[in-house]
Amino acid sequence: MSGTTVPAESNETEAEPSVSAATGQEEIQRELSHEEYDPKGTLALILIYFAILMAMWVFMYFVEFLGNELVVVG
Amino acid sequence: MSTQTDQPSFVDRYPEEAAVVRRSLLVAFVMLGIGALMGLVQALHRTNVLRIIDSADYYTVLTAHGVFLAIVFTIFFLVGLYQWAVTRSLDRSPVDIRFTHAWATMMTVGSLMAGAAILLGFIDEVPVSADVLFTFYAPLQAHPIFYAGLAIFIVGTWMAGADWFRTWLAWRKDNPDERIPLQTFMVLTTMIMWYVATLGVAVEVLVFLLPWSLGLIDSVDPLLTRTLFWFFGHPVVYFWLMPAYLLWYTVMPKIAGGRLFSDPLARVVFILFVLLSTPVGIHHQYVDPGIAQGFKFIAMTNTMFLLLPSLLTAFTVVASIEHGARQRGGTGLFGWLTALPWRDPAFTGMALAGLLFAAGGFSGMVNAGMNINYLVHNTLWVPGHFHLTVGTAVALTFMAGTYWLWPQLTNREIYSRPIALAQVVMWFGGMALMSNAMHVAGLFGVPRRTAEPQYSFDFPALFGTIGELRLQIAVGGTLLFISTVLFLSNLAFSLGTPKREGFGQTIPPALSGPEDSPAVLDNMKLWAAIAVVLVVLAYALPLGAIISDNGLFGVGIEPYPMLVRPLFDWAGATLAGLAEVIA
Amino acid sequence: MHIHSYEKLWLGMALLLIVGFIGTITYGTVGAGVQMVDDSGGNVEPGNVSEHEEFGEPGVEKVGENEYDVHVVARQFVFNPGSEVYGAIEVPVNSTVNFYVTSADVIHGFSIAGTNANTMVIPGEVAEITIETEETGEYGIVCHEYCGEGHHNMEGLLRVVPEDEYNGSTQ
Numbered sequence: 048m049s050g051t052t053v054p055a056e057s058n059e060t061e062a063e064p065s066v067s068a069a070t071g072q073e074e075i076q077r078e079l080s081h082e083e084y085d086p087k088g089t090l091a092l093i094l095i096y097f098a099i100l101m102a103m104w105v106f107m108y109f110v111e112f113l114g115n116e117l118v119v120v121g
Numbered sequence: 122m123s124t125q126t127d128q129p130s131f132v133d134r135y136p137e138e139a140a141v142v143r144r145s146l147l148v149a150f151v152m153l154g155i156g157a158l159m160g161l162v163q164a165l166h167r168t169n170v171l172r173i174i175d176s177a178d179y180y181t182v183l184t185a186h187g188v189f190l191a192i193v194f195t196i197f198f199l200v201g202l203y204q205w206a207v208t209r210s211l212d213r214s215p216v217d218i219r220f221t222h223a224w225a226t227m228m229t230v231g232s233l234m235a236g237a238a239i240l241l242g243f244i245d246e247v248p249v250s251a252d253v254l255f256t257f258y259a260p261l262q263a264h265p266i267f268y269a270g271l272a273i274f275i276v277g278t279w280m281a282g283a284d285w286f287r288t289w290l291a292w293r294k295d296n297p298d299e300r301i302p303l304q305t306f307m308v309l310t311t312m313i314m315w316y317v318a319t320l321g322v323a324v325e326v327l328v329f330l331l332p333w334s335l336g337l338i339d340s341v342d343p344l345l346t347r348t349l350f351w352f353f354g355h356p357v358v359y360f361w362l363m364p365a366y367l368l369w370y371t372v373m374p375k376i377a378g379g380r381l382f383s384d385p386l387a388r389v390v391f392i393l394f395v396l397l398s399t400p401v402g403i404h405h406q407y408v409d410p411g412i413a414q415g416f417k418f419i420a421m422t423n424t425m426f427l428l429l430p431s432l433l434t435a436f437t438v439v440a441s442i443e444h445g446a447r448q449r450g451g452t453g454l455f456g457w458l459t460a461l462p463w464r465d466p467a468f469t470g471m472a473l474a475g476l477l478f479a480a481g482g483f484s485g486m487v488n489a490g491m492n493i494n495y496l497v498h499n500t501l502w503v504p505g506h507f508h509l510t511v512g513t514a515v516a517l518t519f520m521a522g523t524y525w526l527w528p529q530l531t532n533r534e535i536y537s538r539p540i541a542l543a544q545v546v547m548w549f550g551g552m553a554l555m556s557n558a559m560h561v562a563g564l565f566g567v568p569r570r571t572a573e574p575q576y577s578f579d580f581p582a583l584f585g586t587i588g589e590l591r592l593q594i595a596v597g598g599t600l601l602f603i604s605t606v607l608f609l610s611n612l613a614f615s616l617g618t619p620k621r622e623g624f625g626q627t628i629p630p631a632l633s634g635p636e637d638s639p640a641v642l643d644n645m646k647l648w649a650a651i652a653v654v655l656v657v658l659a660y661a662l663p664l665g666a667i668i669s670d671n672g673l674f675g676v677g678i679e680p681y682p683m684l685v686r687p688l689f690d691w692a693g694a695t696l697a698g699l700a701e702v703i704a
Numbered sequence: 705m706h707i708h709s710y711e712k713l714w715l716g717m718a719l720l721l722i723v724g725f726i727g728t729i730t731y732g733t734v735g736a737g738v739q740m741v742d743d744s745g746g747n748v749e750p751g752n753v754s755e756h757e758e759f760g761e762p763g764v765e766k767v768g769e770n771e772y773d774v775h776v777v778a779r780q781f782v783f784n785p786g787s788e789v790y791g792a793i794e795v796p797v798n799s800t801v802n803f804y805v806t807s808a809d810v811i812h813g814f815s816i817a818g819t820n821a822n823t824m825v826i827p828g829e830v831a832e833i834t835i836e837t838e839e840t841g842e843y844g845i846v847c848h849e850y851c852g853e854g855h856h857n858m859e860g861l862l863r864v865v866p867e868d869e870y871n872g873s874t875q
């Protein structure tokens with residue numbers, strides 16, 4: 048059966064849509080190469096995540112933990 | 122879902138392999154169903170909303186929930202997914218499919234044995250039980266078939282790994298100069314990690330617990346066996362996570378309409394997992410007596426560096442999705458988010474799973490923080506945390522991935538896409554509710570693993586909030602259960618949708634491909650060797666210290682069997698009973 | 705291997721985060737003086753707990769000006785002292801309290817609910833934790849590790865009383 052050769056990693060740009068996609072899902076409109084694409088949105092999201100992590104950590108460590116009763120000192 | 126493609130599907134090309142994948146997924150989903158029912162019982166019982174079982178039986182339920190979901194469901198899904206990934210990405214069959222069937226059978230037999238030992242705990246007349254929870258800490262003792270079942274199951278996974286390595290070596294002969302395809306790379310690195318990690322539990326079970334449960338040795342050391350458990354217990358977390366990462370790195374960009382941002386970085390991430398997953402297990406023992414603070418500190422620093430691969434993954438995966446959104450016409454700093462295929466349940470499920478993983482990542486950072494562990498250790502915070510990670514990042518990604526994979530394994534469409542979409546959203550909502558309430562209750566000091574956390578004193582919460590938190594846990598748990606039922610029934614109905622052609626899927630190449638990365642990344646022997654060295658460095662001294670304090674088998678430790686009569690009495694009684702029936 | 709500049713930035717920030725976490729925790733140990741339970745409590749055979757010098761007669765003992773040792777034996781499904789049958793643990797406020805907890809049977813937990821005092825109790829090992837009492841009040845004690853079918857009944861009480869009400873016995 049495996050004789051029908053389809054390259055596993057096809058370089059063809061016209062990729063077929065996902066089998067689980069909704070009918071009438073938007074097709075790909077343009078091709079973006081590595082050079083043309085800067086993940087600006089990702090950078091923005093991850094910076095927000097970073098800020099949340101820092102704030103939550105400080106709150107958890109210094110308020111919830113060190114501010115809690117019966118700190119174990121020995 | 123009537124998307125039509127001209128590619129042959131996986132089952133067209135590899136019917137026998139597709140059958141193995143299907144069967145593994147089916148075992149996984151049966152376990153998911155039973156486990157979710159147990160989860161519902163727990164959520165309602167410990168919040169005092171509905172108590173249909175005796176509180177003493179709660180621990181039988183909890184053992185089943187932990188073992189069936191965290192061990193059997195996750196790992197059966199993994200072997201199914203990895204069999205698909207290796208076959209697909211190397212474009213070749215296993216060297217000998219009979220060996221493939223052999224490991225699938227081993228794993229099934231092992232699960233049935235352990236599962237039977239657990240479930241027989243409900244039947245008082247049968248003196249078999251394994252109410253030891255999925256961590257099976259000695260000197261609580263389960264029936265020998267529980268330990269034997271676990272051992273057989275693990276050996277099955279070792280054989281599965283050997284099968285995939287063999288396939289890869291055969292492929293290597295024919296393709297001496299090619300880079301390892303990314304999916305196969307992920308499978309092989311996962312299995313190297315698994316071989317190193319399971320050494321701990323293999324020694325624990327085969328050298329100590331199984332002989333001890335059979336009465337061959339008198340005593341085992343609780344601290345030593347527990348330390349061996351956690352030698353395995355942390356990396357198993359990555360064994361759950363790495364198949365989810367495989368889906369996020371290779372499948373999610375495809376369904377988002379984009380391409381993986383960086384193949385080399387994905388490889389680096391998996392290598393970091395191989396190196397750092399195991400020498401960290403002591404972070405589960407931050408508040409154990411008998412282990413020096415220095416060892417705990419080392420485990421803590423290693424654990425913190427283990428955050429790196431997951432933080433890198435967050436960037437690469439989101440960037441790959443953003444690429445899809447922009448190719449599909451998305452614009453703006455955040456506007457591209459609306460261009461994502463939110464009506465595709467496979468996409469939405471994985472994206473929501475990733476979102477909750479970001480939250481679970483934070484509570485994990487707190488768990489990892491050595492001294493801050495005093496605040497949360499063994500409170501409800503901890504199950505709150507891992508229901509976001511294994512219970513959602515992994516479980517929901519697996520369910521979402523199934524919506525994409527299943528048609529390719531069967532040539533049948535998923536019965537209903539809208540139900541699938543509702544199902545993943547419901548899991549997200551239910552888990553957000555349940556897990557958030559668990560985290561907060563944990564901060565008030567409510568313990569985990571407890572049938573009735575209503576003590577004669579009050580937890581120091583603001584007035585009334587403990588009651589609200591209970592309600593949120595009960596409602597969240599109910600939504601999760603309904604979501605599981607929707608998933609399973611949708612899949613069951615999909616067994617009957619008409620067969621047709623056109624479910625083939627290709628995975629587009631990465632934007633920055635493997636040719637950009639140094640070849641040393643593909644040197645499996647090198648990474649395996651370094652991983653072993655790191656484990657020796659992290660564990661030789663602590664294990665040595667425990668053994669020099671307590672000896673190998675502990676001093677004066679009595680077993681506390683969770684069964685009424687030992688195996689041989691039981692076998693005798695069963696035979697006598699049988700004889701009576703026949704006579 | 706060309707890595708996008710944003711990815712390099714994120715790699716740097718991720719490392720910063722990790723180093724920041726390790727730094728905070730080191731501060732907690734060195735600056736705030738939080739100490740982990742370790743191997744300083746020594747070992748005791750679970751079968752011999754009742755003959756042990758301290759654990760044979762567990763309870764509160766004054767060992768210094770404002771310092772008290774509390775020996776506690778955990779067994780299925782009680783704390784001695786702490787649980788109702790043995791009486792609550794009572795210590796005065798503004799004192800240093802050293803808990804020594806061991807198990808006579810299986811693994812248990814010892815957690816003073818809602819506070820940072822929290823340790824595993826492992827047969828064969830003695831968990832030693834020191835706390836300072838700063839406020840009077842009653843605290844629940846829970847066993848937070850599954851120890852058998854009566855696990856959810858395993859609880860106790862710690863009473864921190866004003867100095868002048870403290871009468872030096874367990875009740």
Ligand code: HEM
Pocket residue numbers: 156157158160161163164167183184186187190191194195254255256504508511512513516568569570571572597598599601602605
């Ligand atoms: C229907 C969905 C689920 C519900 C309602 C649910 C509910 C719960 C609850 C309430 C607990 C805490 C019990 C306690 O500590 O007393 C728990 C524990 C646990 N859950 Fe779930 N859960 C669900 C799904 C999952 C999934 C999908 C996984 C993993 C794949 C999972 C893994 C675990 C594990 C490992 C434990 C800890 C068991 C132990 O402490 O020994 N759960 N679950």
Ligand SMILES: [Cu+2]
Pocket residue numbers: 354355358402404405
């Ligand atoms: Cu861990």
Ligand SMILES: [Cu+2]
Pocket residue numbers: 812813847848849850851852855856858
């Ligand atoms: Cu207990």
